[in-house]
Amino acid sequence: xxxxxxxxxxMSLVFVFLYAxxxxxxIYSFNDSTSRGTWGxxxxxxxxxxxxxxxxxxxxxxxxxxxxxxxxxxxxxxxFTAIGLYSFNKMPKAIMLNLNYLPVVNPDVVTGLALMILxxxxxxxxxxxxxxxxxxxxxxPYVILAVLPKLKSMNKHITEAALxxxxxxxxxxRKIVIPEIMPGIITGFLIAFTLSIDDFVISFFTTxxxxxxxxxxxxxxxxxxxxxxxxxxxxxxLGAVLILLFLINKRSSLIDEQKNNGGFI
Amino acid sequence: MNKRxxxxxxxxxxxxxxxxLLPILLVFLYSIxxxxxxxxxxxRFTLDxxxxxxxxxxxxxxxxxxxxxxxxxxxCLVIGYPVAYIISTTNLKKRNTxxxxxxxxxxMNMLLRTYAxxxxxxxxxxxxxxxxxxxxxxxxxxxxxxxIVIGMVYNFLPFMVLPIYTxxxxxxMKLVEAxxxxxxDHKTTFLRVIFPLSLPGVISGIIMVFMPAxxxxxxxxxxxxxxxxxxxxxxxxxxxxxxxxxxxxxxAIIMMLIILASMSILNRFDVDKEGGAGLW
Numbered sequence: 001x002x003x004x005x006x007x008x009x010x011m012s013l014v015f016v017f018l019y020a021x022x023x024x025x026x027i028y029s030f031n032d033s034t035s036r037g038t039w040g041x042x043x044x045x046x047x048x049x050x051x052x053x054x055x056x057x058x059x060x061x062x063x064x065x066x067x068x069x070x071x072x073x074x075x076x077x078x079x080f081t082a083i084g085l086y087s088f089n090k091m092p093k094a095i096m097l098n099l100n101y102l103p104v105v106n107p108d109v110v111t112g113l114a115l116m117i118l119x120x121x122x123x124x125x126x127x128x129x130x131x132x133x134x135x136x137x138x139x140x141p142y143v144i145l146a147v148l149p150k151l152k153s154m155n156k157h158i159t160e161a162a163l164x165x166x167x168x169x170x171x172x173x174r175k176i177v178i179p180e181i182m183p184g185i186i187t188g189f190l191i192a193f194t195l196s197i198d199d200f201v202i203s204f205f206t207t208x209x210x211x212x213x214x215x216x217x218x219x220x221x222x223x224x225x226x227x228x229x230x231x232x233x234x235x236x237x238l239g240a241v242l243i244l245l246f247l248i249n250k251r252s253s254l255i256d257e258q259k260n261n262g263g264f265i
Numbered sequence: 266m267n268k269r270x271x272x273x274x275x276x277x278x279x280x281x282x283x284x285x286l287l288p289i290l291l292v293f294l295y296s297i298x299x300x301x302x303x304x305x306x307x308x309r310f311t312l313d314x315x316x317x318x319x320x321x322x323x324x325x326x327x328x329x330x331x332x333x334x335x336x337x338x339x340x341c342l343v344i345g346y347p348v349a350y351i352i353s354t355t356n357l358k359k360r361n362t363x364x365x366x367x368x369x370x371x372x373m374n375m376l377l378r379t380y381a382x383x384x385x386x387x388x389x390x391x392x393x394x395x396x397x398x399x400x401x402x403x404x405x406x407x408x409x410x411x412x413i414v415i416g417m418v419y420n421f422l423p424f425m426v427l428p429i430y431t432x433x434x435x436x437x438m439k440l441v442e443a444x445x446x447x448x449x450d451h452k453t454t455f456l457r458v459i460f461p462l463s464l465p466g467v468i469s470g471i472i473m474v475f476m477p478a479x480x481x482x483x484x485x486x487x488x489x490x491x492x493x494x495x496x497x498x499x500x501x502x503x504x505x506x507x508x509x510x511x512x513x514x515x516x517a518i519i520m521m522l523i524i525l526a527s528m529s530i531l532n533r534f535d536v537d538k539e540g541g542a543g544l545w
Contacts, residue, residue: 007351011363014348018370021381021419024391028384077277084274096274099281102289107480107524109497110517113504114288117514121291137284140277169269198374200483205504218376222487226384234377241372 022238029231046232055217056233062128063213066203067196070135075189077136078143083177085144086151100141111138112205119206126208134206135196142195143188150184151177190248295514314515323499323516330496331523333410333485334478337417338425341474342467344418345425349466350459352426353433364430371423379416379487386412386488408490416484421477425470432466433459468531476524496520 029047033040050056085093103111115137119130158180162172178185200215207216214237221227299311317323352363370378385391386406393403406412440462444454482497489495494502496516503513 010347011351014344015366017419018367018422021378021385022370022373024384025377025381077280080273081277082274084271084277087270088274096278096281099285102285105476105524105528107476107497107520109480109482109500110292110521111288113500113513113517114292115284116504117291117295117510118284118288133284137280140280173270194372200376215374215376218374218380219483219487222376222380222383226380226387226390230377230380231384234373234381237377238373241369245369245372 022234025231025234026238028228029235031228031231046228047236050229050232050236053229055212056214056229058210059212059214059217062131062211063197063215066128066132066135066213067193069132070139070196071189071193074136074139074143074192075185078140078188078192079147079178079181079185081140082144082147082151082181083173085148100144102141103138104141104145108199108201109205112202115202116205126206127211128207131203131207131211131213134202135199138199138202139192139195142191143185146188146191147181147184150181154180292514292517295510296518297515298511314512315519317512318515318519326494326496326499327519327523329493330479333413333417333495334475337414337421337478338471338474340414340418341422341425342471345422345470346429346467348422349426349429349433352430353436367426368423375420376483376487378420379484382412382416382419382488383407386415407488408492410489412488413485416488417474417478417481420484421474424473424477428469428473429463429466432463436462472528472531475527479524480520 030042030044031039032043032045085096088096112134115130115134116126119126119133124130154177159172159176162176163169167175198215199213200219203213204216204219207213214233218230218233221230296314297310297312299309299313348367352360352367355363383390387393388403388405388407390407392406396403436459440458441454444458449457480497482495482501485495485498486501489498500513500516500520503509503516
């Protein structure tokens with residue numbers, strides 16, 4: 001059918017638009033020539049240069065450490081907050097949720113500079129701690145938004161039954177509520193982690209004294225013009241993302257399989 | 266659930282006050298005080314920072330930014346709606362793969378995605394080298410508004426496609442069939458049934474593209490060069506280069522108001538709002 005062909009053509013054009021820039025980055029990361037017009041042969045020179053670059057290595061270290069810490073802390077705080085919020089009355093709950101929503105809807109620039117003003121007003125030195133605190137601040141709302149729906153859809157009677165059968169509230173929380181909302185908690189953690197890894201604007205405003213993350217390094221390199229080492233870095237980061245996605249996919253299909261098997265027994 | 270569990274939310278209440286509410290109040294405070302004093306005692310309140318903003322120079326910055334964001338949102342909608350529609354009509358087996366392929370570029374760092382366009386549009390970038398190879402002269406493709414719009418559409422397209430796709434895939438296909446049964450052709454069915462039903466998705470798509478587009482400072486900085494200012498780059502300049510926090514704060518407050526206002530206007534059209542945070 002003609003219509004199907006038009007659809008296919010359109011989708012291919014969109015995919016070319018989406019993937020061409022990435023393909024260009026990957027191809028040029030192996031190009032042994034500083035000018036991008038010419039192909040100077042295959043090389044791993046830029047990767048070698050990348051691996052010996054101190055700035056990039058420290059940035060990578062800070063990116064991963066901040067993301068892991070911020071995602072873990074915000075997952076714990078966010079989960080408990082969501083559980084607490086769940087038993088709130090309507091009005092205070094709405095106030096809390098709206099305030100919680102503010103960093104989500106506020107432009108990153110505003111969140112970033114507002115936090116910068118806060119730290120500098122409190123005479124705090126900008127650096128690792130200020131960046132970590134900022135990351136936690138913009139991560140928690142997403143964790144709450146991921147966990148709260150799971151609490152709402154949970155069957156209340158299970159907890160009540162546990163309490164009736166003599167479980168202490170803490171025991172019921174540990175054995176019933178947390179396992180029930182676990183998918184939401186994991187989603188929240190993953191969202192928080194990816195947001196932290198990718199953040200540029202808020203980190204840019206709230207960091208200082210030699211503490212940078214990968215986004216900041218890429219920004220300052222890109223501002224000085226195109227550089228082949230950035231291409232190599234992008235290729236490596238893309239590879240990392242692909243491996244991560246593959247693992248997540250494998251894990252979820254494994255879980256599906258187990259569930260299916262369990263269903264038959 | 267137990268009433269004592271309420272206490273679980275209190276620490277975050279404190280955190281929010283400290284790290285969400287207080288910073289915004291500080292920005293507001295800076296925006297209504299004058300430059301020459303730093304001590305709380307001698308604080309002088311003034312509206313000069315806001316008055317300064319009505320200089321044609323800065324009004325133009327706002328108009329330019331909104332204009333650019335609107336153009337980008339328009340292109341995202343025009344390109345993205347058919348994509349969402351096509352994905353929602355592909356069969357279930359293929360659909361997840363197509364969706365994954367579409368979201369995959371979003372997993373790459375935003376700066377890298379923007380940087381990629383520098384290598385394509387640059388003076389000795391891919392397009393110009395290709396033109397040179399054919400014996401044609403180079404064009405100045407980078408550092409202008411077109412480059413910014415391309416960068417924004419590239420970065421924000423999934424934000425438009427995903428909400429529209431979600432609405433379309435949940436749509437009751439019986440309504441479409443009914444429309445055909447009642448004699449409507451494809452065009453009428455689309456205009457009178459499918460499109461109106463997908464409006465909530467379109468509206469959240471517009472919000473999700475317009476918001477980052479109007480406030481972005483990375484894309485204008487990298488693809489637009491240093492020649493013209495946008496709200497995002499103006500704020501960055503005022504805070505990190507000139508250090509004029511008072512005027513910078515007033516610009517930030519105005520940007521916040523623009524975004525909250527456009528969101529609440531668009532939200533009125535959104536019929537099936539999902540509870541919770543309705544205020545914004």
